[in-house]
Amino acid sequence: MDDLGSNTVALDTANDVAAAALQTDGLGCHAGKERLRSAAEAAGMSETLGQYAKDYPQGPHDQPQSMCPAFGSLRVGLRMRRTAMVLSGSACCVYGLTFTSHFYGAKRTVGYVPFNSETLVTGKLFEDIRDAVHALADPETYDAIVVINLCVPTASGVPLRLLPKEINGVRVIGIDVPGFGVPTHAEAKDVLAGAMLRFARLEAEQGPVQAPRAPRAGKPTISLLGEMFPADPMQIGAMLDLLGLAAGPVTPTREWRELYGALDCAAVAAIHPFYASCVREFESAGRAVVGSAPVGHDGTAAWLEAIGVACNVARETIDAAKNRLLPAIKAALSAAPISGRVTLSGYEGSELLVGRLLVESGADLRYVGTACPRTRFSEAD
Incomplete structure (x- = not known):
């Protein structure tokens, strides 16, 4: 199992397996953000979590109470043609995410690679994910397969980066979207969209790529x-x-x-x-x-x-x-015109645009709340 990378745990005896399983069981969604984050850093995820902290800084109110952030990435993928979505996480989390996705109109299957404590700590979960990706990689059906690690696999360091980048012409993208690393589902949309843009950019730098379905505009x-x-x-x-x-x-x-x-x-x-x-x-x-x-x-x-x-x-x-x-x-x-006092709150980052319009319309706007961080692109608003 050396080819699975340094995050794989070598277990010599049945007692070791049992002990590791008991320890891992404590790292469910109920374990708390700090413990999950510490486990992820110990498992080699510091670089990923550090980038998330830079990209999605948390404000004075910390992480908002909202749905699982991974829903944002899942929603982006489910709205794309010829894209397969696969989740790796606790069964309760996967159930909630698939339920919410279909509630919002998704009409596609969501793949799921189940695990238990033993497959998690021995590296078998990664092998199962790899096998699932190979089974799905049909170029007649898919352009891309996206695998999303939820909290527990991320905290355990399941190395999606070691998945093949392409199988039979089907792109494979693995991302980690833990609730203890990505604050909101709005920002999780960026996690997957950015990963896809990076993959496409590197493809375009290598040579000709498939033309978009819509005809090219005659203007910039x-x-x-x-x-x-x-x-x-x-x-x-x-x-x-x-x-x-x-x-x-x-x-x-x-x-x-x-x-x-x-x-x-x-x-x-x-x-x-x-x-x-x-x-x-x-x-x-x-x-x-x-x-x-x-x-x-x-x-x-x-x-x-x-x-x-x-x-x-x-x-x-x-x-x-x-x-x-x-x-x-x-x-x-x-x-x-709008007269009266307005309190504005939202979560998608466009609240300042709405606030700006309210002020121009004459509203007495005293407060604008958002779940998203301040960035250089929101300064003008």
């Missing part, structure tokens, strides 16, 4: 970062058209080959500001990233300016776009 595109409603890209695209630009794919994408289209852009609009891993990949590809969004009068003016500058749009074109859009926005806000 702006990739949109963050989940949004179906009408949003069309409305943003209409604004971009005034700048001589077009809306590109939305990340997280709905299909693997859309990732190539997202990377092939003039700039990126970080509509949701907490996608730290995705931003890192876009910037590694040499793409400028612009924060905020075209919301309200002042927000739209600032966003058009920032996008125009990032894409070297002529000054007269930027000013013409503002003159076309801003008077109508100002008139609409004036026609529907």
